[in-house]
Amino acid sequence: MHSSMIGKIEKARRYAQEPDRLSLTGFKATFQGEHDRYAVEYDDGTWRCNCHFFPTWGVCSHTMAIERILGGRLAKPPAEAAPARTAS
Ligand SMILES: [Zn+2]
Numbered sequence: 001m002h003s004s005m006i007g008k009i010e011k012a013r014r015y016a017q018e019p020d021r022l023s024l025t026g027f028k029a030t031f032q033g034e035h036d037r038y039a040v041e042y043d044d045g046t047w048r049c050n051c052h053f054f055p056t057w058g059v060c061s062h063t064m065a066i067e068r069i070l071g072g073r074l075a076k077p078p079a080e081a082a083p084a085r086t087a088s
Helices: 003-016 061-070
Strands: 026-032 037-043 046-049
Touching: 026 061, 037 061, 046 061
Parallel strands: none
Antiparallel strands: 026 037, 037 046
16 A cells, blocks of 8 residues: 555544544434434534424424434534623
C-alpha cells in the first residue's frame, strides 16, 4: 500500500479514539419506532420528524432518542451554543 495512505489510516484510527472531534451539522435518518418507521432530519440545530407528535412540540421520542444515541455529537447553532445573556 502507498505509504501516504498508510499514514492516513493510522491518523483515522487515532481520530476515531477522540469522538469530540466530530460535530454533526446535519443528516437524514430513518428511525424504527414501536409501530412505524419515521423520517428524521437534523439541519444546523433544527429537527424534523414526520411523526404526529413532532409538529406540536418540536421534539419527539425519536429526535430525543437520536440525541442520546449520538451522545453530544450534534453541532448546536451558535445562539444555542453560547446563549446571549443580558444583565438585568
Ligand atoms: Zn418523531
